[in-house]
Amino acid sequence: MRLRLVYLLLLLAPALLGSCGADPSPAPYLDFLSEGSLLTNTRATTPGDTFRTRVFAEARDTSRSPKLRRFTIGVQYSLRLDNQSARVEESERLYLDTLVSGRRNSFLFTNRLKTVDISGRETWTYSVEDADGQTTRRRYVLSVRQSDSLLTWLSYSAQLEPSVRRTSISALATSRGLALPAHAADAAGFQELIDLVYVPNGAGPTLASPTATVAETAPNLKVRGWGTRRNTGLQLTALTPTGFNQINSDVAISAAVTAAGNRVSALRVQKDQVLAFRTADNKDGLLLVREVGTVSPIVLVVDVKVIR
Template identity: 35%
Template sequence: MRFCPAFLLLFPICLTACEPALEPGPRVSFVGSSRFNPASRRITAAGDTIAVKVFAEAGKDDAPLTHLVIKAHYQPRARPLIYTTTYEEGEDSLSFRLTYLDTLIQNANEFAFQSVQPARTTAGKETWTYTFTDSEGKNGVRSLYLRLGRTDSAAAYHSYTVPLQAPGAFGRRSFLALREGLALPSFSLRTLPDNQKLVDLVYVPGSTTINPGLATTTDAGLKLPWVGRATELYRTPLTASAFTNYATTEDLTNIVTQYQNQRFTPTTRTGPLTKDQVIAFRTPDNKYGLLLVQDIITTGIRTLVLQVRITK
């Protein structure tokens, strides 16, 4: 009897196992630079922004790129959490998923996308996933995660500072979800009903002589193509130093109730804002809070810098 050497019998198996995919999908990579963040990292400031640039190329010439979806997975949820003794990190029932962008691509063999994305304001982890699809339905995926720790997570209220930008090119962050502390661009809302249900406020541009303001998403003048959240805004005479004195659920609830008859005209707009102005608000789900106009930036990209305190 003749025997083949064992290595000859195994050789075809090795070829099959080690051979790269015969029909690869899109190739996706992050672009790193002094501006763009290409990797997972820990963030130190609630409400920070992360600049990301992602590049994809088709796996083959006759299967161009057709679709890009960017999603964020928050663990725990982006909304403030009242921690219990039974809480366990990574518990999926407390997680939250947000579709940041869902857009078609016009049959491109290469595609680059860059954005300045909002980081969470509550403690926890968020995983950003970038999925490119080609004309054959094959996917290429890259992801990174961000983690934020806070020493005041057990406080009775949630606080953060967030920049809200004037509308403009490249989907600037003009919409604010008060509970989550997320500033979102218009492209995150246009065709995504779940995101539309989150946002409370919109940046209202001013002019060279008039400061910008804020409007709720129910404001008729915005002509938004969806039904907005009926968050209520109230005038207050509070100062910036007084703002810091409201540090409990009872404090915030009482001060909002005290000024609930001090409505703006129209009730859905603040009109031009001034630095250090304090506005009280109540969301449709009865979360009470105060908003301080920390700064009004009029050079470069016009921006309102807001400090927010909101009950959990």
């Protein structure tokens, strides 16, 4: 009889324990969707490569779990800056910070990113938080190797879009070859890097310093509220695309910038023009407008040569 009673108590134990209080709702689900060219895990890559990551988040139990509240993306760079032999470990920068509209049970976001054009490592962290403050994170690491890492200047291409959406790639940190969407450009950690923004207007595509008055008119870029607005000087040169392609040293870059003369804060641009620029930290560079799109929104493809 005693053995039967003990056995019965063991069977009832889980139910008795469960009745003492409800289990805490589990943290939300977060994962990368795998499909064709979508980036989902750690990998080595080439400078200036472009990727898309599709992220899906969901409350684990839609009937009792708290709704989703916040989604963030952070990126931490470990880079070889200014031709140094050792990488510099930088603090994580907030790339996206958004409240989940209506506190839904699920959330889907596609992140488009371009790696830097210098050697280093990028650690991308995606986080979702629910209304109870429970957080789930996923991350991957991109290792970038620049074959000519000892050069004192960079040469790369970038595609820029008018800031018609918060996800439009419309800002450029020239000395890193880093093209950024509007939502990242408005984050304090990236403002200290950005040299140029693409401003759409009726007179034609405009490249502008963040300090330019016209930069404040760019839709979906909150330039007026930036804590840091780097002053970049621009000027049109007499160089042709062929002349641009023949420049292959930091001395030649600086000579072309000096020859261009006085600089302004913004310029309307056309195909095959070569612009000279000098950044807030006195780095000289040249920019060739290689392509100007013919369909709205007008995309620019630029080739850049800049001293590191």
